[in-house]
Amino acid sequence: MGEGCSRILDELWERAVKAGASDVHFDPDPEGWSIRFRVSGELRPAARWDLRTGMEAAQRIKLLARMDIAEKRVPQDGGLRLAVGGREVAMRVATLPTVRGERLVVRIHSPWAAGAGLESGPEGRAEDSVWDRWLRCLEAPHGLFLVAGPTGSGKTTSLYRVVAEWVRRGECVVTFEDPVEREISGAHQVELRPARGFDYRRALAAGLRQDPSALAIGEIRDADAAWAAVHGALSGCRVVATIHARGPGDVWQRLYRWGVTPGELSGSLAAVLTQRLRPKGCPLCRRRRRGNAAGGVATPRQPERCPRCAGRGRVGFEVLYHLTVLQGRGDGREEEGRRRPSGRFQGVIEDPDGGGEVCEMVEEG
């Protein structure tokens, strides 16, 4: 592994962080490697490498992430920390064997991309916004609070906002992360070492002995994390975690598949905040369209001329929040006994745009 390779990678990380990329994709094909950045939810080409450079870079990343570099036929994942632009950045690496070779995705947990204003919620919302209701839910003495959504929708940022909010309220917050993605002063952040037996089960037992009032389990990716999240909540803590899911129904399905029983779930789950990305319309194009309509001139739209969006009609994405509060839970004011004892949940999805819709989840069996 030459020095050249490590320099190429260093430059790549620096570019990725500067671009605000959340992930870097390394895809091999018969001729070489395509490197892409995910920025604001979109994949953009970042570089094209020859086979040798790509192979060396992949090896180096796997080595730094403490993976088995000889193993290319089964998926692996690991974490690493690197100094990028003078600051430490945590990264998570996942490999996937494909028919074209082993591809890698590196998730970048940049401490300063999207990290501004962690203490305050999304700006520019009306007073009783979905975010405010979510914060009120978090006052409940115990329960599981999940942030659900697709990749790149900002779930981790929301999780850290919750941790920061609990710290601000003077709670004792213990986090279990794999790896710690961002440091929050005042929170007790613990990095798991599954390879050395320090997994979610051991961490939960040790964490609960620290007399916490709140726990943060990073992302629920497997049965162990699901177990820790649910049992942390059942033992009387507030627990926040993220989960890759489309919405409350999907959350339920996933947890069920990871071995959480309906009883455990109804006893713990308090609220689900679902996030999704919506393309943001180009303000310049919109202004032009309005101008045309007002003038009554039937000018054909010439989007290719728009300097702002290059004719695509949209610039980036915005995050939409939906909140599902499970009946009788979550806002800390209703009596525990008023919760439906049967295996049914009912919650209201509150739409930030005003029109609420009712969501019903029915347990199987």
Ligand SMILES: [Zn+2]
């Ligand atoms: Zn435009």
